[in-house]
Amino acid sequence: MIVARSVSLRYEDHGREIYACREIDLSVHPGEFLGILGPSGSGKSSLLYLLSGLKTPTEGVIEVDGANLHRRTEVERAQIRLQRFGFVFQSPYLLGYLSALENVLVARPEVDRRREATEMLDRLGLGEKAHRHPHELSGGERQRVCVARALLGSPEVVFADEPTASLDHTNGLAVVELLNAFRGAGSLVMVTHDRSMLNGADRIITISDGQIVGESRGPADS
Amino acid sequence: MTFLARNASKTVPLTLVLILAVLLVFGIVSLINSIPLSIRTIYGAVRFAGFIDPRGDPAEIEKLKKIAETESPVPIQPIFPVRVSSIMVRSLVGKWDFVILAMDAPQVPAYLERVGAADLQGRLPRPGQPEMIISDPIARNLGLKLGDLVLSPDNSEAYSPNPVRVVGILPTQEWIMVADREYYRKHHLPPVDVLVIMTQDPAKQAQFDVWAKERFSGLRARVTSYTEIRKQSDESFEVLYKILNVVIGMLVLVVTIMMGMLMNIYQGQRLQEFALLQALGYTKSTLLRRVLQESALVVVLGWLLGVLVSLGILSILKASLFDPRAFSMHLLDARALAYTLPIPIAIFGAAWLTVWLRFRAFDPVGIVDRRIV
Numbered sequence: 205m206i207v208a209r210s211v212s213l214r215y216e217d218h219g220r221e222i223y224a225c226r227e228i229d230l231s232v233h234p235g236e237f238l239g240i241l242g243p244s245g246s247g248k249s250s251l252l253y254l255l256s257g258l259k260t261p262t263e264g265v266i267e268v269d270g271a272n273l274h275r276r277t278e279v280e281r282a283q284i285r286l287q288r289f290g291f292v293f294q295s296p297y298l299l300g301y302l303s304a305l306e307n308v309l310v311a312r313p314e315v316d317r318r319r320e321a322t323e324m325l326d327r328l329g330l331g332e333k334a335h336r337h338p339h340e341l342s343g344g345e346r347q348r349v350c351v352a353r354a355l356l357g358s359p360e361v362v363f364a365d366e367p368t369a370s371l372d373h374t375n376g377l378a379v380v381e382l383l384n385a386f387r388g389a390g391s392l393v394m395v396t397h398d399r400s401m402l403n404g405a406d407r408i409i410t411i412s413d414g415q416i417v418g419e420s421r422g423p424a425d426s
Numbered sequence: 427m428t429f430l431a432r433n434a435s436k437t438v439p440l441t442l443v444l445i446l447a448v449l450l451v452f453g454i455v456s457l458i459n460s461i462p463l464s465i466r467t468i469y470g471a472v473r474f475a476g477f478i479d480p481r482g483d484p485a486e487i488e489k490l491k492k493i494a495e496t497e498s499p500v501p502i503q504p505i506f507p508v509r510v511s512s513i514m515v516r517s518l519v520g521k522w523d524f525v526i527l528a529m530d531a532p533q534v535p536a537y538l539e540r541v542g543a544a545d546l547q548g549r550l551p552r553p554g555q556p557e558m559i560i561s562d563p564i565a566r567n568l569g570l571k572l573g574d575l576v577l578s579p580d581n582s583e584a585y586s587p588n589p590v591r592v593v594g595i596l597p598t599q600e601w602i603m604v605a606d607r608e609y610y611r612k613h614h615l616p617p618v619d620v621l622v623i624m625t626q627d628p629a630k631q632a633q634f635d636v637w638a639k640e641r642f643s644g645l646r647a648r649v650t651s652y653t654e655i656r657k658q659s660d661e662s663f664e665v666l667y668k669i670l671n672v673v674i675g676m677l678v679l680v681v682t683i684m685m686g687m688l689m690n691i692y693q694g695q696r697l698q699e700f701a702l703l704q705a706l707g708y709t710k711s712t713l714l715r716r717v718l719q720e721s722a723l724v725v726v727l728g729w730l731l732g733v734l735v736s737l738g739i740l741s742i743l744k745a746s747l748f749d750p751r752a753f754s755m756h757l758l759d760a761r762a763l764a765y766t767l768p769i770p771i772a773i774f775g776a777a778w779l780t781v782w783l784r785f786r787a788f789d790p791v792g793i794v795d796r797r798i799v
Binding site: 249253258259278279282283284285286287289291293294295297299301302306310311313353365 | 428429432433698699702703704705706707708709710711790791794795
């Protein structure tokens with residue numbers, strides 16, 4: 205379980221203090237689909253990077269299984285990201301010189317998961333294109349490869365930062381459905397500005413000006 | 427390593443620059459080294475004997491001979507006189523004087539045995555006749571074969587009052603020209619002999635040479651020995667090698683800066699890759715190690731290929747230009763090889779520094795968080 209306690213992320217811009225996140229208290233429960241909703245610039249991506257250990261809070265604590273994440277060394281935090289977390293970023297970042305299958309395998313380099321990666325691509329409808337390179341795939345296909353990469357090895361938490369932003373609505377919905385369907389017992393934390401992408405969410409928090417301004421139990425309650 | 431294999435457009439130019447740099451350095455140093463090597467090779471036969479001449483005064487000969495016979499620190503063979511004249515031989519940097527030894531017929535077999543040139547194609551010069559034996563490198567250098575004229579009245583670079591012909595060729599790598607002393611006494615000036623002194627044990631010739639240099643100093647005598655020739659050639663090339671060091675140093679610096687810039691550009695193009703991998707959980711040290719392994723591979727590959735290409739080109743040059751004229755050149759010149767080593771080391775150092783500086787202040791989120799909408 206990931207817990208944020210009074211977490212803030214502050215930075216200076218031309219001598220002015222700006223809060224990307226301010227005194228946020230939040231828990232990510234095992235197995236849940238947590239949606240983080242907010243307009244552009246509201247601080248939702250910053251919160252996602254704080255929760256995943258990619259950014260260090262200026263105040264407050266992020267705990268993973270009860271231990272302060274930022275008391276750990278950089279190497280230990282990297283190990284946690286590599287072994288327990290999965291990531292889908294806004295842009296479908298893939299390594300151009302690797303095939304789709306090799307790009308998926310990048311997420312778990314320590315053991316041979318070729319078979320699992322092949323199955324994952326197959327389940328995401330890319331079985332035929334596993335050996336194609338990114339420039340031979342459409343935007344939607346590339347993002348599906350990113351989804352496969354994030355899901356490989358059944359991570360405990362998948363962090364998705366606006367994974368539908370570079371896709372049309374239909375493809376975007378398909379990617380979210382795939383993420384939700386194949387995450388297994390793992391949690392899914394997804395940031396978006398589009399509420400319709402959070403139809404499958406168990407819980408949605410709304411962020412504005414770096415603060416949580418609302419929380420609801422799934423889209424039906426909102 | 428997959429990156430290198432699948433990015434030939436980046437790997438090949440880097441490797442090519444390295445190959446060219448190594449080729450340039452290896453080629454320059456090998457060719458320059460071939461000059462002192464040629465000197466040592468051309469005059470190499472001198473190492474089998476010491477030569478003392480009385481600086482034009484025949485009256486000094488007996489005195490010098492007696493000193494050598496009675497005071498030599500190592501046992502010597504019977505001393506014998508030779509007459510000398512010179513001929514111009516071709517070298518990589520122009521024409522050089524080469525000494526013809528004219529000795530009495532009974533001395534010739536012993537001398538040839540001493541220099542390891544006992545086999546002979548043809549025959550020895552007959553007493554009093556304008557005849558000469560030459561070794562294979564001389565034959566190649568001057569384009570001579572049995573029966574050809576080697577000295578003639580109308581050749582200022584190879585003069586004798588009568589036409590002198592080649593009657594024997596020695597199949598050895600030593601540079602040797604031996605004529606008949608009786609013929610020289612009748613037809614060549616100056617009428618002064620030079621003493622040839624060979625130690626009984628060939629391994630002690632250098633010891634005798636050093637002694638002779640010291641003992642005959644201040645007397646009307648000039649000692650010619652291989653030790654002295656080698657020392658003079660080393661001294662005369664000392665300044666050239668200093669200049670070479672500066673040139674190679676500048677070349678290494680320029681190539682390193684150029685390669686450093688190229689690597690910086692290529693690594694800059696991979697920032698997105700590094701950001702993604704770091705965000706996924708690869709540590710900076712893992713990525714740094716990966717990049718450095720790739721750089722090391724390119725550098726080692728480029729250096730090895732550079733050495734191989736250099737050897738190939740120098741082999742062609744040696745076969746087509748050097749060997750036909752008996753010019754000397756070591757193909758796998760250790761000094762030339764050593765001069766190429768700073769290139770890969772400096773380039774790897776530059777690559778390491780470039781990547782380290784880039785990784786030091788690297789924030790992966792700044793790259794993966796770029797907004798598209």
